[in-house]
Amino acid sequence: MKQFRNTTAKTTILNVLKNAEAALSHAELLTLTNGVCDRVTIYRVLERLVNEDNVHKVVTSDGTIKYAACNHTAHHSHDHIHFNCEKCKTTTCIEMVKPVIQLSKDYTVKSFNFTVTGICPKCN
Amino acid sequence: MKQFRNTTAKTTILNVLKNAEAALSHAELLTLTNGVCDRVTIYRVLERLVNEDNVHKVVTSDGTIKYAACNHTAHHSHDHIHFNCEKCKTTTCIEMVKPVIQLSKDYTVKSFNFTVTGICPKCN
DNA sequence: TTATTAATGCAACATTGTTGCAATAATATT
């Protein structure tokens, strides 16, 4: 299988994501990485980071795609919800809250995307 | 305020959505309406239909935006989940199932988008 | 039937994401 490499583009992008308080879009990453690499490279690095399970992809309520660094503390999982603030437009991971749903048994659930929209504590 | 009008484009689009078994994307609507109106008109009609509360907008797990006719039976609400089948690629509304979450009180929840991905009963 | 103006079509543009390919650079090998 393919051998991964640590490049400046990759480490920069991952650092920006780790230092970010909220999930970032491709466009936001483009400005925050400050020309360290091409637009296309950001797409490709993000794809790799998601595959390597270092970053997860979040789809916000309005369809925008954002990326957040996974915090690999304790029991890491992608099964958490996201909060989308209408005021400051940030998308944050809320790891503590687990949603409960009951689907009939003929559905096979593989993953979910749960985004709550409203006003966050900071803006409230 | 603005007065709405019933046009062929609008009624056609709404009918296509009502007859559809799953939520439809803009591209799907473009082919299904069979040239009844321009690409741009579909965007504008969909916007109106959403504002009039006749259609609701669904963001699928992969970020695709789809539209579904609201069924105004009994107690209508947009607070339901959507199921995204990996096999047949359909997005369907599941009105019966209500998700349960407990967010701390400093969050103001206005709406949510809950999309579950997996295999639907038909494909299972 | 006529007047009003919401709705449409078209062109042009903006944004977002994808692909092919030659050049570059990170790692392994000698």
Place this chain on the structure above:
DNA sequence: AATATTATTGCAACAATGTTGCATTAATAA
């Protein structure tokens, strides 16, 4: 340390999706 291998990058070109301005068309009101 120098070289070979190939993952990664930059660039150009493209495709898909969504937006805007404006003249024209057509629903509704008068």
